[in-house]
Amino acid sequence: MAQNEITLQPRTQSGKNGCRQLRAQGLIPGVVYGKGIESTSVTLHPKELGAALSGQSGQNTLLTIKGCGSLDGSLVIVTDLLKDPIKRNVKHVDFHKLDMADKIRVHVPVKLVGTAIGVKEGGMLDFPTHSLDIECLPGQIPESIEVDITDLTIGHSIHVSDLKLTQGVKVLLDGRASIVSILGKAKEDAPAAE
Template structure:
């Protein structure tokens, strides 16, 4: 898992008006919270946040905060990132302070590998799940869960229980939920009607 550093400024004023002023000044308002601590209001430079969540791990990247005060060197992950619906710019960020010895729950993307044998025979790959909800220590958060579909034939489906997860990672979803399958030609034609 990628670990980056991000500079934040602790702010004493909160509220909608203050948040609007911060955005107008080119900053992103945010809050840092975690078990056993009072929430702390912060402001972040947009480029610093973009760099911290860049890469395959995205919002699951571990971020070490650089600031004055008690949060200096605190490790966080992005719990929520609110964006402007039209511009796509970040409007507010929630940072969850993590303890490296306590498990966290995060969503991890699924990465399909290979070309299914059933697709080569004329079938259609049907992806049911794009992310998995997992529990693990912060240092064990995988960037993605790789699923090899090479041997998947028409009519076959891979389920959560079929996945090989990295050591220390536990899936919290239903073990019988489908991940990916290959539909046959008859099912494709019926689905098209």
Template sequence: MEQKTISIEVREKAGKGVARKLRAQGRVPGVVYGKGIEPVAISLDEKEMLEAIAGEGGCNVLFTLQGGESLNGVTAMVADVQRPSLRLGLTHVDLHKVSLTDKVRVHVPVAIVGTAAGVREGGLLDVVMHALDVECLPTAIPERIDVDVTDLALGHAIHVGEIALPAGVKVLDDPKASVVSILGRAKEEAPASAEG
């Protein structure tokens, strides 16, 4: 997972009025917290943050914070994002300080690869899990986990325990849980019409 630099400013004041003024300036209020630091109120550029989390890694992007004496150079990940209900954008961002040597737990999107044999036979592809919970070092977080369905036949499924994972990544979901399956059954031959 690539690491991106994001500029932050430490906020001295909090409250709805301050947050409203920040948003009017194209900035988003937020907080940085984590092991070894007291929570720090910050603001950051909304457009810069939206672009950073819009890629395949989504909210699993690693950030190097720039700005604010106590936070300059700190590595963080998005812990929570609040979005407005009536427009695109962000209303608040929580960043969690992480250590590059300590494992983290994250959701990683599942990407379906190939066309299933069962779909070619008339079945329906049913994606049950769109993301997997994994544990790994922050630098080993995959952008996505590919699930190849090419050989998946009608009435069959691929389970969590059958998915090949990158080195250093441990899945936390139930190994017996279905990730994707093919619904439907083979076409039956029409019965021969009775001669009379």
């Protein structure tokens, strides 16, 4: 579980025009919300956000707020990043204030480990599920879910139900869903010489 700090400032400007003005000043508008608190409009610097989310956990990094009055010291996670479709710069960010005793839902990448036997035999790797939605406590968020494919042969798959997860981590997908498969035909024995 990765953890960083992020400096937020309270935001007085609201609405589309206020957000446009902030972006013109090189700032990102955002909001902090959560159970038991009133939603708070905030601003932050793009470099600050980039540095806070630069680790392997990316958007799943737990962030401790610096500044911003009553939110100072609160633990949050990024729940939504609105990006410009062309420039790819962040236009708005939503933070969810966490309670370490309440489970949350996050999106985690799947990481394949090893080289499958089936690929060495000429099969083709089919990897349709690159990430999974999981539910767990904030302190249990994995950086990725590793799937060992070393023993996978042609015509076989690894499904959600086959995953070995730490206790308390639940995948929010049907257990029959395929994570990775090896496609192709198994080599046939050469016909006996006549």
